[in-house]
């Protein structure tokens with residue numbers, strides 16, 4: 022198909038402060054998003070279009086390149102440039118006219134499909150709506166005035182019961198604080214408990230969201246490396262920092278390691294020796310597809326040195342913004358004081374709904390269902406990845422979580438295609454992917470992808486991975 026002439030009925034404004042390349046990029050992007058240019062449409066050769074428009078050829082090639090990188094167009098070696106056949110929803114949802122939308126929605130390149138999402142398409146919205154209606158009808162004057170900075174007591178009780186049974190966490194409702202997600206939890210603990218000379222010690226590699234929260238606390242941030250057993254006790258490294266160690270022993274992020282019992286004891290001994298604290302980031306321990314989960318670090322410690330943190334971002338949905346901290350008794354008061362100072366307590370409405378959802382048994386039913394769906398999707402994903410991507414990516418075996426770790430193989434490393442770009446290409450195929458190199462701070466970054474398998478429908482997985490393989494093929498010039 023050739024391009025309709027009306028598309029090229031454009032006048033680029035040479036007097037504008039906006040570069041010609043940007044004007045052209047905006048025009049083509051608008052035509053794709055509005056449907057004026059449909060999937061598979063072939064764009065004119067850059068030389069021809071440049072001549073028609075009276076601009077330098079590089080103006081056209083750079084506009085095309087940017088649109089290819091953003092996923093709107095596809096460049097097929099030897100055949101030309103086409104409108105992408107598959108447009109991720111995140112791009113389609115963006116307005117065709119960037120000028121009239123908010124700045125955060127005008128940059129498709131930043132529309133990240135996250136790798137750590139559960140099967141959001143299986144969220145039981147009807148059941149949630151039913152308990153939400155019931156909760157709203159129960160909202161009385163006392164609840165409207167609810168003012169406990171620790172959060173809604175019946176919800177805290179429900180979470181304490183759940184954690185005791187599923188994670189062997191030992192804590193009373195008086196120690197459990199509802200927070201607006203684990204990132205806020207880390208910020209609260211670091212800012213209220215650490216002295217200015219203490220450090221927040223992050224695993225390297227680790228999760229950049231938690232790192233931002235550590236930095237926001239204003240405390241110094243140090244790093245400790247990760248070996249095959251997980252986080253290395255900080256005093257075994259050159260930088261013997263003390264303070265608050267943030268670690269993910271159930272499933273190290275991003276490497277997926279489960280910390281063995283011996284290393285857990287070593288970390289607890291370090292905390293005791295150096296008068297430090299540990300924040301156990303138990304972000305996705307609900308999802309284990311084989312074997313039994315190890316008990317929490319907090320359960321081994323008995324609750325003196327470890328703050329246990331969990332989130333509903335993975336088990337329900339991230340926009341809920343609800344998580345929790347099981348605090349050692351002596352930390353309740355200082356953390357509460359900061360809580361009152363910054364946001365009093367989380368909104369009662371969602372806490373009430375979640376409590377009713379748990380009380381009805383819907384939360385555990387939902388988790389059981391999700392485990393089955395995720396396990397099924399993981400199996401399909403692994404088989405499909407083996408078929409289409411094995412030449413370039415080495416998928417690490419895993420029995421837990423929401424993402425798989427795929428290391429770039431020699432063939433890909435040799436092609437110089439970096440994981441940052443690879444992640445963008447995966448996202449343009451509708452696959453949630455994060456470049457592993459982004460997780461490294463002081464340790465030499467490795468090249469790979471964290472690829473979410475849980476939030477891709479069974480029927481979409483194979484097509485999405487095949488498309489990614491085709492993209493890699495086009496980019497590198499060789500096939501598997």
Ligand SMILES: Cc1ncc(COP(=O)(O)O)c(C=O)c1O
Pocket residue numbers: 137201202203204205228230231269274302304331332333334339343344
């Ligand atoms: C490893 C890890 N820790 C913590 C979090 C933060 O969770 P929340 O959404 O509760 O702030 C996430 C979220 O993606 C995560 O992946």
